[in-house]
Amino acid sequence: MALAAAALLFVLSVGGALQRGWEQLRLEAGSQRVSIWFTTQALVEVHRFRTALLRYDRGDPQMDPEALSLRYEILLSRLPLLEGAEEAVTRSLQDNVDVVLGLQASLEQIEPDILALQPGDTARLTRVEAAVEEADRLLTQINLALHHERRQAVEQARASSRTLSWFFLASLAGLLLSLVVLILLTLRGARRAAEAEHTLRVLMDALPVGLAAYDTAGRVVLMNRLALRLLGLEREAEAIGRRSSDFAGINDSEAEIARVVATGQSTPPRETVHTGEDGQERTLLISTGPVFGPDGRLSRIVRVGLDVTDQRQADRRIRHLAEHDTLTDLPNRLLFGSRLKTLLGRAEPGRMVAVHCLDLDHFKEVNDSLGHPVGDQLLLAATARMRAAMREGDMLARLGGDEFAVIQPGLAATAEAEALARRLTEVLGRPYRLQGYTLRSGASIGTAVAPQHGMTAEALLSRADIALYRAKAEGRGRAVLFRMEHEAGLRERRRIEAELLVAMEAGQLYLAYQPKFSLASGRVKGCEALLRWQHPERGLISPGVFVPVAEETGLIHPITRLVLELACRQAMAWRAEGLEMPVAVNLSAGHFGAEQGVRLVEEALASTGCDPALLEVEVTEGVFLRSTEAASRSFRALRAMGVRVALDDFGTGYSSLSYLQHLPFDVIKVDRAFIAGLDEPGSTGIGPGRRIVDAIVRLAHGLGAEVVAEGVEKPGQLAVLRELGCDHVQGFLLGRPMPAEALAELAQRAPDAKLACSAA
Structure with a gap:
């Protein structure tokens, strides 16, 4: 019974010390809240976005749509971090995971409003501000809850740390008492002493901490298996009688032992990095305490080391992932x-x-x-x-x-x-x-x-x-x-953006129409709508100047809507005059990557009452590099409406015959780069330009598509295209872009002799 009592006292002392040590570690870990930093960063980004939104609405020239979208994307990137935060105590954050997910979904739903937002757009601004204000409220609520939990955890950790040393001292006293009892038992009999020593050794070796006892001179008298393993030793005999400074990787241990001997008090737990003989570093939580004999005199000093390497590596990993x-x-x-x-x-x-x-x-x-x-x-x-x-x-x-x-x-x-x-x-x-x-x-x-x-x-x-x-x-x-002049260029781009908004409202944008002729009949068989900007002060501005700005700022969508409506209205006006004149409109690849092209065409047809057969949509090969599946769905929808689809600038981009096989076009337009050298002879008498155009014409006809040649500027080019069987042509030789009235007059004339003549 005495042996059992001693063993129980030993287990309770060491186990209690371990439990309190683990509890202190848990409290300290709970006071280090990475999620507070995450929620704070999210709140900061909410406030930055609201500031950017306010500046943008006020027309701040330094806050353009690209900068506003960047602030929005940064805000969204902070929310997923809250879902994956791992800490000792995350009750507030876990309770609000559904709130965070809902908040992220709510913010993602305002993306179309942000992309389409213009200064002064009160309706969209109100929706965006409402969503951001709700995000601010929810994040503030979560942040306050996390701060409250952290404050409680810090207070608990401080209170616990004040009693931890006394608890360690009591545990060490209990350990000493159990050791004394065991020593007394060994004196009563060799068998019982052997059993007690074996029990003590089993208990010490079973502990998940490194344990070493020293005499008052700082020499090792006892060391368990885990402590030996940390020092790279095989047997306890290799450690007995040696000082701690004799072991590699032990720092400040002799100073701590001397301090305990001098004061008779335990040292507070501290972290130290221990490097073993194999070169591997381990982080240990070390505590040193005195053991007093029956006469009250100091007899032993005990050092306990808890391996917290895994916990510290996890902490470093969290910080690394955050950065x-x-x-x-x-x-x-x-x-x-x-x-x-x-x-x-x-x-x-x-x-x-x-x-x-x-x-x-x-x-x-x-x-x-x-x-x-x-x-x-x-x-x-x-x-x-x-x-x-x-x-x-x-x-x-x-x-x-x-x-x-x-x-x-x-x-x-x-x-x-x-x-x-x-x-x-x-x-x-x-x-x-x-x-x-x-x-x-x-x-x-x-x-x-x-x-x-x-x-x-x-x-x-x-x-x-x-x-x-x-x-x-x-x-x-x-x-x-x-260079400083680059800022001037940026200011010019922003000026174009601002004036383009005014141009749309003031009716400065208009369409010119370039005719397309049938090689068989010589008559005008359709036209291509080309956007023009007549600035009241700067005159005619080239599309090459303002269209890239429109694409970068998102203005291309309302401009495309305007172009489609103007083209559809003009086609119906020509029909009212008895003239069937299909109109081709170029759509940006970006419309189909975001699947907006079909919606824009549907809106234009519905608002103008235009017959879909009078509208032709031209796209370039770049549309397939954005999203082939989205483009395919859009083209099928357009053709189902009755709108013709033309492939523009064929052969000049990332050409692939696979999309021609899976999505045949109504029209294939040969780029002017091939037409320019069409009448130039090659080394064998037939130039490479002619061979390429011949191949394109045969390919298109084999797929059931019509062929339109762009950029025809010479009679020789026209003659070759007729020989190759091209269906339609357009270019400065036959007709430059012109007003709608001039095109109607041209279409009502007799067939062009140059076009209507036979190949002979």
């Missing part, structure tokens, strides 16, 4: 911004810090055409190439999607920044071999340098983005160093 991209393991936007601010604050006099903003060219096309796995492989391959091209000390980050950024500190001249940008464009422009595909992507890079272009992270990133936009505008695959 790094999951695919490439590169720093994310958060860590990039923090590092940039630090480097700018510590910049040496006479030294520069460069920021490079980088986009992979054609990445979306790779994702859409070959799938996301290939896109991910491309991102990883590009990351490896960029790392190899950079110096040690440079920082590469992935900001999202195919957007990367580089910080290049400690530069003596801007030429060093330009040299790195050139290296990056060169290595990223080389072909990739991924999963059996040979891909060419390339990259566009914009560079800004501190202090010349600003001394804040925001200014440098903004100006690097402007330079990146310039690089894309110049044809992609380029590296551009920011």
Whole structure:
């Protein structure tokens, strides 16, 4: 019974100490709330988005739709982090997971309003503000609950820590008492002593902590199996009689033992990193306490070490995930911004810090055409190439999607920044071999340098983005160093955007119509609607100037709606005059990637009452690189309405005969690039242009489609097209774009002699 009592006291003492230690660890872990940081960041992004929304509604020239959409995407990216937060105590967050999911769905539903939002659009602004205000309220509620839980956890941890040392002392006293009882029992009999020693050894070795006892001189007198394993020892005899400083990887242990001997008090638990003989580092929670004999004198010092390596690795992993991209393991936007601010604050006099903003060219096309796995492989391959091209000390980050950024500190001249940008464009422009595909992507890079272009992270990133936009505008695959005149170009683009809005309301946009002639009859058989902008001060503005701005800002959708309505109304007006004149309208590939093209056509037909047979929709091959399935669904819907579909600029893009097989077109238009060299003889007498056009005509007729040749400017080209069996032609030789009245007059004339004559 005495032996059982001693063993029970030993287990209760050590077990109680372990339980209190674990409880203290749990309380401390509960006070470290990563989810508070996540909810706080989400609240910050809500407030930033509301500020951006207010600035945008007020017409702030520095807040364009692209910047507003970026703030919106950043806000959405914060919400999924709340769903995956793992902590010791997450009751408030877990109780609100459904709220977070509903909040994310609510914010995603306002994306169309954000994309279509224009300054002064009160209805859409009200819907967006209502959703954001509700998000603010819910996130604030969750954040307050988390702060309340954290405060409670901190208070509990503080209260527990004050009693933990006393509890350890009591546990050590209990341990000593049990040891004393066992020693007394051993004196009463060798057999009982052997049994007690064996029991003690089993109990010590079964403990999930490292346990070592020292005499007052600091020499080991006892050590359990786990402690031996941490020190890389096989047997206890190898440790008995040695000081703790004799073991590799033990830090400050002798000082703690000496402190306990001098004060007779336990030391508070502390973390230390122990490096074993195998070189592996372990994080231990160490506590040292005194053991007093029956006479009240100090007899032993006991050190207990709890291995918390796994818990600390989990903590570091959480922090790493919060600051790094999951695919490439590169720093994310958060860590990039923090590092940039630090480097700018510590910049040496006479030294520069460069920021490079980088986009992979054609990445979306790779994702859409070959799938996301290939896109991910491309991102990883590009990351490896960029790392190899950079110096040690440079920082590469992935900001999202195919957007990367580089910080290049400690530069003596801007030429060093330009040299790195050139290296990056060169290595990223080389072909990739991924999963059996040979891909060419390339990259566009914009560079800004501190202090010349600003001394804040925001200014440098903004100006690097402007330079990146310039690089894309110049044809992609380029590296551009920011210059002050680039901001003037951006202001001009914003001016065009603002004036384009006015032009739509003031009726400055109108259509000109270029006739299409039948080679068989010589008569006008249709026309193509071409958008024009007559500015009251600047005169006629080319579509090549304002259409790209419209596509980038989202104005292309209302402009396309206007063009469709004007074209449909004119077609019906011609019919009222007794003239059947089908009108072809070009639609952007973006309309079909987002599946908006069909809706725009339906609205135009419904609002004008136009016969679908009088409307023809022209698209380029680029539509299939965005979303082949979406484009196919849209084309089938258009043809089901009775609208004809034409493939424009055939042969000049990412041509593939597969989509012609699965989705035949009504019309295939031969690009002017092939018509230009049609009448030029080759080395064998027949030029390559003629051979290509001949092949396209045969292919189209084989698929049951009509052929229209664009850009006919010479009589010789016309003669060759007639010989090849082309159906329709258009170009400056036959008719330039003209007003509707002029086209009606032209269509009512006699057939054109040049077109109506026979091949002979």
